[in-house]
Amino acid sequence: MGAKVQAFDPEGLHEARQLLRDVDFKADPYEVATGADALVIITEWDQFRALDLDRVKLLMNAPVLVxxxxxxxxxxxxxRGFKYASIGR
Structure with a gap:
């Protein structure tokens, strides 16, 4: 078993690709969400603040957002039907 990690980084893509060679980088957050069992937001970029969560839910295998x-x-x-976890609240 194991996990397949897909990611989108709007700002540090080149550097991230160098550091995280086993990660499958995608063109946008919706492509990352497609078929995902969980979605983890680790940066505060505006693209993540403005996600269409209804669209994200439809694309995912399981609506889990961390x-x-x-x-x-x-x-x-x-x-919206997500299992949601936030850290430090």
């Missing part, structure tokens, strides 16, 4: 930057309101995300 928000390490606390950019979403838990009640709002859960109301």
């Amino acid at each position: 928000d390490l930057r606390n950019i979403y309101k838990p009640a709002d995300v859960r109301a």
